Amino acid sequence: MTEAAEPTGTLGEGPHGSELQLRRTFTESLETVWTAMTDSAQLEQWIGRWEGDPASGQVTFLMTAEGENAPPEECRILECSPPRSLIVETSVGPSTWHLRFELSHEGDITTLLFAQRIGEDPLGSIGPGWEYYLDRLAAVLGGRDAGEVVWDDYYPRLSEHYEQLS
Template sequence: MTDRTDITGTVTDIDGHPNLVLTRTFAAPAAEVWRELTESSRLERWIGRWEGDPATGRIAFFMTSEGEDVAPEEYTILECDPPRRFAGDTSAASGSWHLWFELIEKGEATLLVFGQRLNPGEDVGSIGPGWEYYLDRLVAVHKGRDAATVAWSAYFPALQPAYQRLVAGG
């Protein structure tokens, strides 16, 4: 992939909070896409893995796509309604992130609506390209390709100005 300048994200107000929202469409039923997003072994193919018992409402998430010896982040599961909706909070190094997704079946396809609530002062110029990158890695593995075929350099800094303008215009 070459450097991009187009973005798929928008900033939308949800319950009085700005949220970065991105979408992807999959030629698969929602239950299959749900597994890509929630089963540790499938999740690890494109972003990371989790350990623990989700029934307790907490897991440890290892963002293994960032390296082999990455420290785990505690993740609190707030909502889990398979195969429709998931929401949770993670203790990201720069502060807590509220992440969520919804799966909407559209005939033979499923629309993934992925969001992150934006905390004051967060750098959307880095966050937006990051989620574009990871969601495209998800699309790649879902289509049977290696996630490594998606190059970070095509996303950052290429998409940074567009995301900064998005927030400045909002």
């Protein structure tokens, strides 16, 4: 079991409307964090991998952290400005999720802003999910095994915080 997770997400206004926003800071370089979030082989260490040609504007995303039966998701790349920002839309079941991340760097710290536009899906499950995955990213960037981050430490324990945001 890992250290008890605390909710960090807030609601904010993004370029496309209301968003659930989560922030993380890292001592790794901007380029290292960018690569961990965009390179298929590095993504696979903490969340999943993509297949296809990103230059086409669309890839298939496979959630490897969800087990072997997770269905592939179509992911449209709406905006990509390496190594600073990425905006995508992904189909999750019947829903479409609008996701973005922005990276900034000051001194020795790289800051990640991860955001999901508010839609119909309940924040009580979305928020804990993103906390879990971003902590898995932090584990990998810190040289640890993402498997040390335990889902049961996030859901349903963090759900109430996110339900109260909406």
